[in-house]
Amino acid sequence: MLGRAVFLIGLGSLAAAQDDPTDVLIRLRDRVLAHAQRIPNHTCVESVQRDQYANVSGLPAATSCDALLARRKQAGFSSTLRLATTDRLNLDVLLASDRELYSWAGAKKFEEGEIDALVTQGAFGTGPFASMLLGVLQGTDARFIFEGDTNLAGRHLFEYSFSVPVGRSRYRVKAGRDWVLTGYTGTILADPSSGELVRFAVRTEELPPETRSCEDQSELEYSLVRLGDDDYLLPKMTRQRFIMRDGSEGENTVTFSACRDFRGESSVNFSRTPGEVKPSGAGPAPVKIPAGVPVTVELTSPSLYSDQAAAGDRIDGRLVNPIRDPLQQTIQVPAGAAMTGRLMRVETQWGPPAQVTFAWRWETVEVDGIAIPIRLNPKHRVSVEPASRGGLQRRGVEIQLPLPGEERYYVSQMQGEPAVLHTGSRSEWVTTAP
Amino acid sequence: MGYHRAVRSMRSALFLACCLALHAVEPDPDEVIKRVTERVTATTARIPNYTCVESVVRDFYWPPAAIPPEPCPVIMEERRHPIPDIAPNLAVTDRWHLDVTMTRTGEIFSWAGARRFSDAPINQLVDGPISAGAFGGFLSIIFKQDVQKFTFKGNTDLNGRSLMEYSFDVPPEHSSYKVKYSGSLVSSGYSGTVVVDPNTDDVVHLTVDTNELPVMNTCQISTNLDLNRVKIGDSEFLLPARVRQRYVTTTGEEIENTTTFAQCREYSGTSSVSFGEPEPSIARSRQIAAPAPLRVPASQRFTFELTAPIASLTAAAGDVFFGRLLTPLRAERRKKPIPAGSLVEGRLLRVERHHVAPAFTIIVLQVQRVDVADSEFAMTAVRDRSRELARPRKGRVRVEIPLPLPSEKNAGVFRFDGDQAVVPRGFRADWRTADAGPPSTVATGTGGASRP
Numbered sequence: 003m004l005g006r007a008v009f010l011i012g013l014g015s016l017a018a019a020q021d022d023p024t025d026v027l028i029r030l031r032d033r034v035l036a037h038a039q040r041i042p043n044h045t046c047v048e049s050v051q052r053d054q055y056a057n058v059s060g061l062p063a064a065t066s067c068d069a070l071l072a073r074r075k076q077a078g079f080s081s082t083l084r085l086a087t088t089d090r091l092n093l094d095v096l097l098a099s100d101r102e103l104y105s106w107a108g109a110k111k112f113e114e115g116e117i118d119a120l121v122t123q124g125a126f127g128t129g130p131f132a133s134m135l136l137g138v139l140q141g142t143d144a145r146f147i148f149e150g151d152t153n154l155a156g157r158h159l160f161e162y163s164f165s166v167p168v169g170r171s172r173y174r175v176k177a178g179r180d181w182v183l184t185g186y187t188g189t190i191l192a193d194p195s196s197g198e199l200v201r202f203a204v205r206t207e208e209l210p211p212e213t214r215s216c217e218d219q220s221e222l223e224y225s226l227v228r229l230g231d232d233d234y235l236l237p238k239m240t241r242q243r244f245i246m247r248d249g250s251e252g253e254n255t256v257t258f259s260a261c262r263d264f265r266g267e268s269s270v271n272f273s274r275t276p277g278e279v280k281p282s283g284a285g286p287a288p289v290k291i292p293a294g295v296p297v298t299v300e301l302t303s304p305s306l307y308s309d310q311a312a313a314g315d316r317i318d319g320r321l322v323n324p325i326r327d328p329l330q331q332t333i334q335v336p337a338g339a340a341m342t343g344r345l346m347r348v349e350t351q352w353g354p355p356a357q358v359t360f361a362w363r364w365e366t367v368e369v370d371g372i373a374i375p376i377r378l379n380p381k382h383r384v385s386v387e388p389a390s391r392g393g394l395q396r397r398g399v400e401i402q403l404p405l406p407g408e409e410r411y412y413v414s415q416m417q418g419e420p421a422v423l424h425t426g427s428r429s430e431w432v433t434t435a436p
Numbered sequence: 437m438g439y440h441r442a443v444r445s446m447r448s449a450l451f452l453a454c455c456l457a458l459h460a461v462e463p464d465p466d467e468v469i470k471r472v473t474e475r476v477t478a479t480t481a482r483i484p485n486y487t488c489v490e491s492v493v494r495d496f497y498w499p500p501a502a503i504p505p506e507p508c509p510v511i512m513e514e515r516r517h518p519i520p521d522i523a524p525n526l527a528v529t530d531r532w533h534l535d536v537t538m539t540r541t542g543e544i545f546s547w548a549g550a551r552r553f554s555d556a557p558i559n560q561l562v563d564g565p566i567s568a569g570a571f572g573g574f575l576s577i578i579f580k581q582d583v584q585k586f587t588f589k590g591n592t593d594l595n596g597r598s599l600m601e602y603s604f605d606v607p608p609e610h611s612s613y614k615v616k617y618s619g620s621l622v623s624s625g626y627s628g629t630v631v632v633d634p635n636t637d638d639v640v641h642l643t644v645d646t647n648e649l650p651v652m653n654t655c656q657i658s659t660n661l662d663l664n665r666v667k668i669g670d671s672e673f674l675l676p677a678r679v680r681q682r683y684v685t686t687t688g689e690e691i692e693n694t695t696t697f698a699q700c701r702e703y704s705g706t707s708s709v710s711f712g713e714p715e716p717s718i719a720r721s722r723q724i725a726a727p728a729p730l731r732v733p734a735s736q737r738f739t740f741e742l743t744a745p746i747a748s749l750t751a752a753a754g755d756v757f758f759g760r761l762l763t764p765l766r767a768e769r770r771k772k773p774i775p776a777g778s779l780v781e782g783r784l785l786r787v788e789r790h791h792v793a794p795a796f797t798i799i800v801l802q803v804q805r806v807d808v809a810d811s812e813f814a815m816t817a818v819r820d821r822s823r824e825l826a827r828p829r830k831g832r833v834r835v836e837i838p839l840p841l842p843s844e845k846n847a848g849v850f851r852f853d854g855d856q857a858v859v860p861r862g863f864r865a866d867w868r869t870a871d872a873g874p875p876s877t878v879a880t881g882t883g884g885a886s887r888p
């Protein structure tokens with residue numbers, strides 16, 4: 003009798019231990035950290051779709067972030083936002099130390115700089131690859147509260163909340179030219195039977211006015227991704243919402259793909275000269291490309307569709323005219339030389355009418371089988387319609403100014419969505435000094 | 437004229453006498469460093485017979501705002517010309533009490549007062565930047581292994597003592613200074629100075645600065661040792677009175693470990709040194725000779741209360757704590773349960789004070805055994821929150837879960853408000869016995885620093 007009683011007590015205790023919220027959170031944390039130890043050896047393509055919503059409520063601007071956030075909870079709020087622009091980015095991402103490093107997809111090296119040196123326009127949140135989660139689960143910065151059981155799509159889960167005060171936070175938000183730290187809170191959903199992380203959500207504290215934002219929110223859904231012989235815990239979908247003080251909002255949808263072993267494939271560059279392209283391979287004496295020579299480049303890549311292409315995508319082209327030394331008239335680069343470049347912006351302004359912008363640059367030209375770096379500036383041609391016979395000269399000519407940071411990109415705008423940048427499209431450029 | 441000649445003559449004589457006197461007292465730098473080296477060699481050879489309690493206070497300094505890694509020359513220049521607004525501030529302090537002894541392979545550690553040393557690495561005992569080498573390792577590698585040449589820098593004066601200063605420089609290929617990072621050892625070149633007393637041939641002060649350690653995002657590990665002769669039993673030994681070790685990272689964070697030694701004593705039968713796994717035959721014979729300790733079986737809930745307060749200002753990881761069992765427990769090979777009131781003994785695994793607002797203190801307890809009048813039972817336990825979760829509640833349950841570090845297996849983490857918290861006598865907590873994990877109370881280290 004005594005033996006049976008002891009046995010029953012033992013079983014009861016064991017069952018309780020399996021569902022102990024502390025044990026579950028420890029298991030989850032240990033799994034995440036174990037994955038994080040292997041993550042630095044891998045890189046993935048991070049695809050980001052950025053949707054910008056304009057505030058069309060017609061209401062006066064909210065007097066405070068509290069008022070703005072309260073307004074968001076009211077019925078019908080979503081109808082006060084209108085999708086204004088959409089653009090896409092494709093980047094390679096790598097976890098280094100405690101933060102992500104980025105390069106354009108397929109680039110040969112990662113740059114050790116701020117993300118805004120790469121993505122110059124619009125809201126962009128780093129961290130979904132790994133560092134946001136590690137910032138919470140590594141170390142002792144976060145304070146966890148077990149909130150109880152919850153149910154997600156029929157799945158019994160444990161819910162935890164956490165908070166990281168600004169004094170311990172590494173969460174940075176761009177404020178003008180500077181970065182500011184912010185405290186943040188969030189929730190974790192965990193499967194108590196497996197200790198598996200299911201969902202991770204983060205919400206910043208109210209951001210200072212210089213960020214022009216009230217709050218950033220991120221929600222990450224996790225799953226195991228097969229890389230080689232191992233499974234890795236990665237977000238299968240991340241949504242980041244940027245709530246601006248003027249009532250506009252941005253939503254970035256982030257997915258990861260093409261995850262692969264990093265070692266020996268790319269290099270991490272810790273120099274402070276981002277954007278530098280080095281020639282590949284050894285060969286004959288490097289060709290010196292003279293500055294100030296007009297060139298025409300023809301796109302040889304398959305046609306690019308605005309609803310699929312993304313900034314960061316590699317493009318191929320062909321030099322239409324040779325590049326001659328202006329003094330000696332020798333051909334430095336022959337016509338037909340293969341070129342590679344990159345889309346730098348693919349943005350749809352939803353209008354009406356919808357208008358699509360493609361921006362790109364050329365990076366290398368092939369000479370004697372070797373890709374050498376080339377620097378080109380777009381040739382801004384102002385086409386002025388000739389005056390009709392006896393008529394008046396048309397005075398107003400639209401000039402499209404490049405966005406800050408896009409001075410070296412060729413920008414082409416088209417009406418309609420989706421728009422197509424066709425194979426064979428030609429663009430005019432001028433060589434510049436390296 | 438005769439007067440002036442006489443004066444000149446006297447001056448010459450005085451000058452000569454002065455030079456002769458100087459020559460008589462000025463020791464030869466080469467001879468001095470040779471004698472010092474011989475003396476250090478003799479002293480460090482005897483250290484293995486002695487053990488001390490090593491107290492480490494670690495202060496973590498954080499910059500006011502997180503910064504991405506910067507090149508080390510930039511970081512070191514900013515340190516030379518600090519700007520108050522961006523200088524790092526004291527953020528966290530923790531304390532450790534360890535026993536240390538020197539072996540032929542380096543320093544080995546245990547929790548203070550533990551019954552044996554073993555040779556697991558020190559970072560299995562202590563999380564974060566921690567150094568082995570202060571006890572005797574630095575002297576040993578500098579004077580016996582690495583330094584090919586000491587360069588005399590000049591005479592110096594310290595508290596009225598006339599001392600001599602030398603510099604040294606060790607390239608990575610000749611260095612025994614190893615830094616453990618992510619499970620592998622990284623060699624670092626280093627340079628430094630040694631200040632010696634030419635009258636006693638003792639080392640008085642030693643500085644060691646590593647080269648850049650890019651693999652661990654560290655610009656420099658700088659170590660300063662003040663050394664004293666200490667009498668242990670009938671012998672005198674050269675031991676550090678205080679060691680300061682500063683880690684400068686590429687993200688502007690700095691960590692300063694201050695190490696002192698106390699309760700130095702001759703190694704006796706109360707402790708044993710163990711190096712790795714014994715040979716199978718020996719292990720078998722030991723298993724036969726020494727039965728496994730009695731254990732408290734897993735999956736039992738219990739409560740105990742502290743019998744003495746724990747003050748975070750003075751307590752350290754490694755300290756023993758005592759409590760009184762409030763719930764009876766079943767035990768192996770014992771018909772009667774272990775009664776309430778039995779003495780519970782354990783060890784503090786972490787005493788960590790966070791100074792940045794909102795300030796708080798983390799104390800981690802590891803229960804290790806329970807004593808009954810006639811026997812002692814080994815016990816492994818984790819903090820149990822089921823009673824808090826089962827409390828009648830309105831709406832949702834909200835229970836704070838302070839997480840143990842990954843290395844803190846089978847332990848209970850407690851968080852208190854304020855950075856000078858005192859856990860009062862009579863403090864009660866619920867626990868649950870667990871299966872024993874691998875032993876984690878022993879460690880060793882080579883000369884150098886360890887960092888996870």
